[in-house]
Amino acid sequence: MTDSALRIKNPSVTLYAFHLCQDLSQEPGKFRQDADQLWQHCAQLSEPLAIPDLKSLPEKLQSPPSQTAIASRYIELLPDHGRLTYTAPLQIEGSALTVEVYPVKIHDTYALDLTLYYQNVTVPASQFSRLNPQGCLLASNIQPSLGQTLVLYGEPVGTPEEDRKLADACVDAFFQGTDQKPELSASGHLFGSPIFAYDNGKEKPTEQCHLLVWLNRHPETLNLVEKTSLSLFNLLCCRSKILFAYDQARWCYRQTRGLYGQLEEEVKGFKELPRDPETRLEQLKQKLTEMPLKTFDYAGYLRDMEDHKTAIATNASN
Structure with a gap:
């Protein structure tokens, strides 16, 4: 099967970005001068994603309580359920692009979970380029001080033997038009479904490109993903802080x-x-x-x- 014929159902990408907002040299409750840089760069995604309302994200965020600024483990920065949902006019076969923004503070770190997804649609793997318009989700644009991880997710239509080729095709499309494409570094299974890790081998967090392609082939995978989403978020945060x-x-x-x-x-x-x-x-x-x-x-x-x-x-x- 040619790369152009490789298809995937319900494609999505999640950006997990981490930015240091406090350090031990500061008084409790005080933040680094560049602490809100992550939110400013997220707001700038309003243009490539064609979501004008995203520009106001920094104004919507709540300041963490000063008395628990260092000690608090996990603070949601948006009211209610801590999540904003937008519909972008970037359609594929009649399916609108949904964008969810979930900003939190984990200890001394601002963390962003930004998810873009299409529902009830099966598309060629090449359409993953639509989930990264103008390369807007790459670290060179987001510039998180502790680094970031991208997770490409979807349900493969072909046979398991084609999974590696499908993963490569998704990565090729996602990095289309850029010179930052990472190489495959590992593969395995998580929650019963194949997962492929890609990396560019850079040590400096702001230059690293860490990407996972997760292909849902097990009926329980999605359920387990939802149950452990916060644990995965925290795990990737710890990974970024270790590398930093x-x-x-x-x-x-x-x-x-x-x-x-x-x-x-x-x-x-x-x-x-x-x-x-x-x-x-x-x-x-x-x-x-x-x-x-x-x-x-x-x-x-x-x-x-x-x-x-x-x-x-x-x-x-x-």
């Missing part, structure tokens, strides 16, 4: 190595000070002025590395 901490720890390590080399040279310099008392004293003063600054920086990077190690362990256990 790892990237930050590697940066600190590189800085530490550079400073270590400089400090070693300074120590050697003490042994090579001139014997003339006046010159010796002058050079000693200069070294004693420079070394503490480098030592403080070195100690700071070591402390940060330990903090990142703790963050990785904490999120791994979550």
